[in-house]
Amino acid sequence: MIPKKWSDEAWEAALPVYRKILEHPFVEQLARGELAAEQFAFYLRQDSIYLSHYARVLAHIASRLSDTEQTASFLRFAADGIEVEKALHASFLGGDTPTQQQISPTCLLYTSVLESQATAPVEVEAAAVLPCFWVYQRVGEEILARQRGDGNPYMRWIATYADPAFGESTRRAVAVCDALAARAGGEVRRRMTDIFVRCTKMEYLFWDSAWQLETWKI
Numbered sequence: 001m002i003p004k005k006w007s008d009e010a011w012e013a014a015l016p017v018y019r020k021i022l023e024h025p026f027v028e029q030l031a032r033g034e035l036a037a038e039q040f041a042f043y044l045r046q047d048s049i050y051l052s053h054y055a056r057v058l059a060h061i062a063s064r065l066s067d068t069e070q071t072a073s074f075l076r077f078a079a080d081g082i083e084v085e086k087a088l089h090a091s092f093l094g095g096d097t098p099t100q101q102q103i104s105p106t107c108l109l110y111t112s113v114l115e116s117q118a119t120a121p122v123e124v125e126a127a128a129v130l131p132c133f134w135v136y137q138r139v140g141e142e143i144l145a146r147q148r149g150d151g152n153p154y155m156r157w158i159a160t161y162a163d164p165a166f167g168e169s170t171r172r173a174v175a176v177c178d179a180l181a182a183r184a185g186g187e188v189r190r191r192m193t194d195i196f197v198r199c200t201k202m203e204y205l206f207w208d209s210a211w212q213l214e215t216w217k218i
Contacts, residue, residue: 006182006193007181018200024204026039027139032146033154035154038213039210042209042213043207045093045096046210048097049102049103049111050111053111054111057114057115057117057118057125058077058081062077064122065122065176073172084160092157106202107206107209110205113128113198120191120195123177123189123192124192126176126180127191128198130199131202131203133174134170136166136203137170141161141167144159
């Protein structure tokens with residue numbers, strides 16, 4: 001019997017959360033092209049802040065990996081994250097760069113969760129960043145499949161995450177995590193799954209925060 005890959009176990013564990021993401025009104029209205037421009041702009045601004053943190057976490061993981069091909073992959077991921085952030089500024093935000101002082105509570109929580117894995121085993125830190133690849137790829141493909149015609153004003157954003165190139169990066173990130181898990185002990189593998197599920201929940205909260213136009217209470 002062929003052992004189950006870690007990624008299969010992790011996705012199965014996170015599947016209930018992923019289904020909730022697809023059912024979230026932000027995602028549903030985005031897919032229908034009915035999302036309020038204010039909510040989409042809020043999301044993009046926080047995503048821009050998030051990506052600036054995310055790219056640094058990816059680079060940190062690259063510095064910890066011993067396999068040169070894995071290191072090169074994560075360095076490319078980090079560079080791609082920076083380029084996506086620039087594209088967000090130019091294409092969707094009109095060059096308006098959000099400051100770190102404008103970070104939402106949920107964005108701060110999510111980036112703090114990622115950055116707190118810096119002292120965890122590298123396998124765990126790598127698993128923490130995987131939902132940002134995998135969940136976005138799946139959601140992008142799901143939204144794209146729902147499209148009828150070309151009337152969705154958010155089509156350019158949707159196409160970014162349904163793009164085959166992003167799919168290839170996702171497959172590479174999953175493969176690296178599987179390779180790391182294959183050499184890890186049972187406890188580290190369990191921690192990888194736990195953080196993968198937790199960060200998938202963070203993805204849900206990130207969309208929900210944009211839907212709610214989340215603010216600091218004080």
